[in-house]
Amino acid sequence: MITHKNSIVMKQQEVVITAVIAALGGMVAGAAVALLFAPKKGESLRDDIKQFLKSKGIMPKNHDLDELVDEIAKQIK
Numbered sequence: 908m909i910t911h912k913n914s915i916v917m918k919q920q921e922v923v924i925t926a927v928i929a930a931l932g933g934m935v936a937g938a939a940v941a942l943l944f945a946p947k948k949g950e951s952l953r954d955d956i957k958q959f960l961k962s963k964g965i966m967p968k969n970h971d972l973d974e975l976v977d978e979i980a981k982q983i984k
Contacts, residue, residue: 926973935963952976 941954957972 931963935960935965939975 936961940957942952942959956976960966960972
């Protein structure tokens with residue numbers, strides 16, 4: 908049986924989880940944009956982004972990474 912107190916705790920946990928996910932997403936997006944503005948060649952930049960994502964536990968396939976980088980580049984133009 909879920910009591911009022913348990914319900915509040917569960918909602919607080921959901922808020923914390925949502926905030927953590929949003930913060931991690933913001934960090935990844937911010938780092939990707941920062942790398943895109945760095946004065947590096949495309950291939951080197953893609954390798955840097957790929958290594959950064961891997962260090963955060965995100966393992967995109969190569970074609971997925973290319974799509975992600977292209978989408979970020981379109982958004983910042």
